[in-house]
Amino acid sequence: MATNTYDAIVVGSGITGGWAAKELTEKGLNTLVLEAGRSIVPEQDYVEHVPIYDLKYRGWDDRAERQRTQPIQREVYYACDEYSSKFFVSDKENPYTYDPGKKFSWIRGRQVGGKSITWGRQSYRWSDLDFEANSKDGIAVDWPIRYADVAPWYDYVEEFAGISGQAEGLPQLPDGKFLPPMEMTCVEQDFRAALAKNFDDRIMTIGRSAVLTRVHKGRAACHYCGVCHRGCITSSYFSSLNSTLPAAQKTGRFTIRPYSVVHSLVFDPQTRRVSGVRVIDAQTKNALEFKARLFFICASTLESTRILLNSATPEFPGGLANSSGELGHNLMDHHMGAGAGGEMPGHEDKMPFGNRPNGIYIPRFRNVNTKQKEFIRGYGYQGGGSRDGLSAAASRAGIGVDFKNSLKMPGPWRMGMGGFGECLPYHSNYVEVDKEKLDAWGIPTLKIHFEWRDNEHAMSKDIAVQAAEMLAAAGGKEIFVYQEISTPGLGIHEMGTARMGRDPKTSVLNEHNQAHDAKNLFLPDGACMTSASCVNPSLTYMALTARACDFAVSEIKKHNL
Amino acid sequence: MANESISRRDILRTLALGAAGGSVLQVIPAEAAEYIHQMVHKEKAAAPAGKYAPKYFSASQYASVTFLCDAIIPKDEKSGGAVEAGAPEFIDLLTSENPEYQLKLGGGLFWLDAACTDRYGNVFMECTPEQKKEIMDLIAFRKNAKQDASLSQGVAFFAFLRNLTTDGFYTSKIGIADLQYIGNTSLREFPGCSPPPE
Numbered sequence: 001m002a003t004n005t006y007d008a009i010v011v012g013s014g015i016t017g018g019w020a021a022k023e024l025t026e027k028g029l030n031t032l033v034l035e036a037g038r039s040i041v042p043e044q045d046y047v048e049h050v051p052i053y054d055l056k057y058r059g060w061d062d063r064a065e066r067q068r069t070q071p072i073q074r075e076v077y078y079a080c081d082e083y084s085s086k087f088f089v090s091d092k093e094n095p096y097t098y099d100p101g102k103k104f105s106w107i108r109g110r111q112v113g114g115k116s117i118t119w120g121r122q123s124y125r126w127s128d129l130d131f132e133a134n135s136k137d138g139i140a141v142d143w144p145i146r147y148a149d150v151a152p153w154y155d156y157v158e159e160f161a162g163i164s165g166q167a168e169g170l171p172q173l174p175d176g177k178f179l180p181p182m183e184m185t186c187v188e189q190d191f192r193a194a195l196a197k198n199f200d201d202r203i204m205t206i207g208r209s210a211v212l213t214r215v216h217k218g219r220a221a222c223h224y225c226g227v228c229h230r231g232c233i234t235s236s237y238f239s240s241l242n243s244t245l246p247a248a249q250k251t252g253r254f255t256i257r258p259y260s261v262v263h264s265l266v267f268d269p270q271t272r273r274v275s276g277v278r279v280i281d282a283q284t285k286n287a288l289e290f291k292a293r294l295f296f297i298c299a300s301t302l303e304s305t306r307i308l309l310n311s312a313t314p315e316f317p318g319g320l321a322n323s324s325g326e327l328g329h330n331l332m333d334h335h336m337g338a339g340a341g342g343e344m345p346g347h348e349d350k351m352p353f354g355n356r357p358n359g360i361y362i363p364r365f366r367n368v369n370t371k372q373k374e375f376i377r378g379y380g381y382q383g384g385g386s387r388d389g390l391s392a393a394a395s396r397a398g399i400g401v402d403f404k405n406s407l408k409m410p411g412p413w414r415m416g417m418g419g420f421g422e423c424l425p426y427h428s429n430y431v432e433v434d435k436e437k438l439d440a441w442g443i444p445t446l447k448i449h450f451e452w453r454d455n456e457h458a459m460s461k462d463i464a465v466q467a468a469e470m471l472a473a474a475g476g477k478e479i480f481v482y483q484e485i486s487t488p489g490l491g492i493h494e495m496g497t498a499r500m501g502r503d504p505k506t507s508v509l510n511e512h513n514q515a516h517d518a519k520n521l522f523l524p525d526g527a528c529m530t531s532a533s534c535v536n537p538s539l540t541y542m543a544l545t546a547r548a549c550d551f552a553v554s555e556i557k558k559h560n561l
Numbered sequence: 562m563a564n565e566s567i568s569r570r571d572i573l574r575t576l577a578l579g580a581a582g583g584s585v586l587q588v589i590p591a592e593a594a595e596y597i598h599q600m601v602h603k604e605k606a607a608a609p610a611g612k613y614a615p616k617y618f619s620a621s622q623y624a625s626v627t628f629l630c631d632a633i634i635p636k637d638e639k640s641g642g643a644v645e646a647g648a649p650e651f652i653d654l655l656t657s658e659n660p661e662y663q664l665k666l667g668g669g670l671f672w673l674d675a676a677c678t679d680r681y682g683n684v685f686m687e688c689t690p691e692q693k694k695e696i697m698d699l700i701a702f703r704k705n706a707k708q709d710a711s712l713s714q715g716v717a718f719f720a721f722l723r724n725l726t727t728d729g730f731y732t733s734k735i736g737i738a739d740l741q742y743i744g745n746t747s748l749r750e751f752p753g754c755s756p757p758p759e
Contacts, residue, residue, distance in 0.1 A: 051737070058651055058732040064658045183753035213750065223747035350754040399701040399723075404634050407727060408740065 006032040006255070008294040009277055011262050011307065014114020015538050016525040016545045017298035018240025019157070021248040021256075023549035024296070029556075030253045032290060033245075034260040034279060036299075037089075037110030040117070040241060046231025047083045055082050068092075075105050075490060079118050079229040087111060087118050087229070093440035097447045104448040105489035106302060112258055113241035114300065115492070118229040121210040121237050121357070122382065123163045123539040125154050125174040129368065130533040137376055140330060140425040141501040143530045144511035147174065153543035160247075161238040161542065162216040164358075165208030173363040173380075173535070180213045181206045185352045187344045187385035187413045188360050194474035195362075202365040202470075207358040207382065210238035210539075219243065226355020237357070259283050261441045264311040265295065265521070267320055273520045274320075280441045294520050294552055294561065298545070301526035302331075302431060305497040306446050308523075309433045319433075321498075321515035327508050328432055330425040330499055331450055332532040334491035338460045338483040340467035341416030342476030344385065351410060352386050359384035362417065362470075364534050366462065375458040377424070379534045381467065383417030415476060419463030422534040424455055425496055450488045460485045493537055495529035513548040520561055524548045613650045616657035622670050625686055626652060626722070632697055633726045640739035648729030655725070662725075669718025673700075676715060 007029035010020045017033060024031045052059045061082035066074045073080045073088035080088045089108040098104045109115040128147045135142040151174070158177040167175035184192065184206055192204045211228070212221045219242065220234040228237045235242035248254040259282040266276040266289070276291040297304045305328055311320035319327045359382050366378035388411025396406050429451070433444040464483035471479050501507025504516035509528050515521040524545035526537060555561040615623040627649045636642035643649075656662040673696070674684040681692045688696070699705050700715035701723075730736040 051734070052732045053734050053737070057654065058729070060655055060728075062658065183751050186754040189753075221749070222751075223749075224751050225747070347754065352753070353755050354748045354751045356751040397702045397704075397720075399633055399697055400635055401637050403701075403723070404637065404739075407731075 004288070004290045006030050006290065006292045008032070008296065009034065009290055009292040010296045010298055011277065012036075012114060012298035012300065012303070012525070013112050013240055013245065013256065014109070014298065014300065015116045015119070015240060016541050017114065017296070018116065018244030018248075019542050019545040020296040020298055020522075020524065020549055021240075021254060022244040023546050024294070024553065025248045025251040025253040027549065027553040028253070029294065029553065031248070031255070032292070033248075033254070033256040034262055034277065034290070035110075035112050035114075035256060035258045036261045036282065037112065037114075037258060039258045040112050040231075042231060042233055042241070045086070046233050048225055048227045048230040048232060050083070050230075057082055059083070061085070072105050073107060075487070076107055076118075076492070083227070083230045084118060094445075095437060095439060096445045097434060097437060099449055102449070102451050103487050103489075104450045105487045106446075106448065106494070107489065107492045108300065108303070112245070112256065113239050116239035117231060117241065119239075119538060120492075120536070121228060122361070122536040123158075123161070123165075123176075123208050123210045123238075124361075124535045125176055126150070126533050126535055126537075126540050127172050127174050129172045129364075130531060130535065133377065133533075134425070134531050140427075141499065141503070141506050141530060144500055144502045144507075149511070150540070150543050150547065153547040154539065157539065157542040157546055160217065161210050161243065161539075162212045162219070163208055163210055163539070164213040166205050168203060168205050168363075170203070170363055172368050176208070178208070179216065182209070182211075182213060182356055182358050184360065185385050186347045186350050187415050190344065190346075191360075191385060191415055191470075191474050195470060198473040199365075199470070201369070202362060204360050204362045207361045209358040211357055212236045217243070222357065224354035224356060226357050228357045260288075261443065262299065262307055263287070263441075263443050264307060265297075265320055267311065267313050267316070267518065269313070269315055272518060274518050280443070282441065285441065294522075294556065296522045296524065296545075296549070296552075297527075298523075298525050301494040301497060301529075302446060302448075304523050304525055304527045305431060306433065308498065309431075309446075310444055316517070321508055321517040321521060323517050324504060324506055324508055326427075326499060326506060328497050329427050329430040330496040330530075331429045331431060331448070332423040332425055332493075332495045332529065333450075333488050334420045334493045334532065334534065335423055335452055335456045335460060335485050335488075336418055336420055336491055337486035338421075338463035338467070339381065339383070339416065339418030340464060340471055340479055340481045341383075341414060342471045342479035344413040344415050344474070344476055347387075347413055350387075360417070366459075372462070374462065375455045377422035377455070377459070377534065379419040379421035379459060379463050381417040381419050381463075383415070385413060385415040387411065387413045415471060415474070417467050417470075419460070419467070420491065420493075420534055420536070421456060421459045421463060423532045424453070425499070425531055426453060429496075431497060448489075452485055452488065457485060493526070493532070495526045495532050495537060498523050498527035499530045500528050501530060512551040513544055514551070519555075520552075522548050522552060613653075615653045617653050617663065618656070618666075618670075621684075621686065622667070623649065623653065625670055625673065626666070628686065628693075629697070629719075629722055630726045630729070632693075633723050634730050641735040643726045643730045646730045646733035646735040648726045648733070651729035651732070652722070652725045665718065665721050669714070669722065672714045672718060676711075 008024045008031045010033045013035040072091045131143045134140045165178040166181040222236040261280045263278040265274045268275040274295045279288045309319040362381035364378040431446045434447045435444045437445045468481045498508040500509045513524045630643040630648045634643035677685045700719040706713045706716040
């Protein structure tokens with residue numbers, strides 16, 4: 001049917017789907033975006049300025065209900081709450097399994113905007129320390145690209161998205177096209193100075209964040225209410241809803257279809273191309289099919305891979321575009337759960353004011369210029385320094401007016417930091433489809449096999465020790481150290497399972513995020529990652545998506561696609 | 562993943578911080594601020610009419626909870642108290658769906674009545690104002706449990722109820738007004754640190 005045919009189809013409307021929609025429509029392609037979830041109406045769905053007393057449970061949430069429908073999603077306790085649980089999937093409708101004793105917490109957002117509504121907004125460039133890592137360590141496969149290949153695309157996406165940050169001139173964390181940085185609090189300024197004085201291998205900088213510090217591309221600057229994951233009516237942080245999807249809409253070549261759950265792709269063995277996509281309407285449960293010349297699968301790392309695994313053909317019994325056998329393998333996430341915090345004496349005469357939706361960043365310093373014995377790769381810290389206020393109430397005693405007044409006295413300043421560590425790509429960390437266990441739309445679900453190994457555990461210990469040492473060197477008191485490696489998945493930086501590489505025998509995608517086995521099929525989201533770096537990945541997904549779209553359209557123009 | 566973990570207590574903390582810096586207020590473009598105000602206004606749910614019927618506590622337990630909430634955060638010349646702020650309803654609603662709270666609060670109320678019967682020959686609500694004040698002063702401070710171990714359960718109960726009362730109060734309109742919190746203040750920039758309020 002003509003109405004079901006487009007130049008390009010994009011599956012997913014989150015960070016990468018939004019970019020693909022913008023780039024492809026702006027380059028002249030009539031593009032359909034299929035989104036599994038509902039539409040979002042900012043005026044109704046954004047709740048960042050709803051006072052807490054207007055919530056039924058005043059922010060404590062209906063815990064019994066949350067446990068019933070979102071037992072896994074609610075592990076993201078700071079975001080999947082009484083305000084924002086609606087931006088996370090129902091675990092009942094979207095089941096998956098993992099090995100006994102090897103939990104993987106798979107966090108998902110199914111709505112127009114995807115997880116770009118609730119993401120952490122930390123935006124860093126990767127460097128050749130990352131792109132060369134597998135090659136230098138002799139593990140997995142080499143990235144088919146280097147920093148120089150991605151650098152112009154980092155420029156391109158940063159200029160559109162708007163990233164605030166401070167240039168530091170570090171080779172392992174390249175500077176970008178920054179909007180002015182956000183201010184540090186006084187204890188953070190002290191801490192930065194203390195690191196510079198006491199360590200010659202590390203620095204602290206303000207987080208580089210996709211939150212606007214100036215009016216940018218028609219979007220207002222941040223007003224520091226600080227709860228971005230509830231939505232932002234002034235469009236001050238980057239989400240696909242706030243920026244890329246409106247840009248696509250402007251072209252007049254953009255169609256978005258919510259409630260469109262992709263079942264699988266149709267592969268034509270004659271042309272060796274993907275010819276269509278099978279969709280189940282989430283509301284009617286009717287099966288539909290849409291056709292196009294070009295397919296961008298941007299459904300999030302594991303959902304994109306799941307679609308390919310569910311698209312097996314006689315030629316590709318282990319999943320579409322899986323002649324390498326690597327599809328589903330080499331799953332990674334960042335490990336967290338180690339860090340330290342402490343009281344920072346002084347500054348009793350000062351208070352932070354406003355809610356900065358950003359923290360500090362201590363870029364990787366391990367295995368940069370020196371070599372660790374215990375582990376390869378490295379980690380970075382995110383954290384911040386602020387002053388205790390009412391949070392001290394739990395330790396206050398008494399009753400009556402004296403108690404009431406004591407609640408309003410500020411507590412001490414604190415500095416805290418937690419590590420994000422790189423995870424190696426292990427072939428044996430993988431996903432497969434379980435044809436027996438179906439989701440609410442009858443689609444086979446994933447079985448996830450994942451565990452941290454020695455390298456991650458050794459690194460996690462070092463993260464805790466170094467955090468404590470830095471706090472002690474900066475004059476911290478009452479330092480507490482924690483080190484319990486996070487449940488895999490809770491980094492919400494799942495990567496890999498359809499890795500890029502030069503050799504079709506050992507990788508799923510080539511250097512343009514194009515499937516080796518089907519030239520009109522592109523996966524630019526986290527599935528493509530060949531290694532994990534320790535750096536937050538979303539900015540790199542954006543750059544790779546824009547780069548892949550540019551390549552795909554140039555191939556169409558050259559009649560190669 | 563978000564690096565800033567915004568917990569419930571952090572939300573409360575930010576309320577306190579909001580109160581701290583009235584002197585450095587700056588506003589975003591008027592139309593954006595106006596939009597925010599409209600949003601807030603639109604989203605404000607109308608308070609349910611009529612009297613609250615406790616879901617978990619019995620009538621006599623609820624009377625005790627209400628009395629204790631009022632004692633913990635009373636009305637003063639500056640602002641209303643925890644009862645006015647709806648803390649007893651808030652605590653009952655949360656307790657009704659949480660077995661852990663039921664154990665802590667239900668058990669604590671039994672302890673309180675038993676302790677009062679031992680000391681004064683009456684359950685808590687039937688004690689004289691002086692007797693009530695005496696027992697509350699005993700369990701409002703952890704140091705008292707160190708001297709008299711028989712108070713431990715009462716002290717733990719009271720500390721838990723005090724936290725819930727505080728949360729109930731500072732998540733209410735009255736409590737937020739007590740902080741002189743001025744709404745989701747729109748700032749032109751994050752100023753780092755500023756002097757504390759006078």
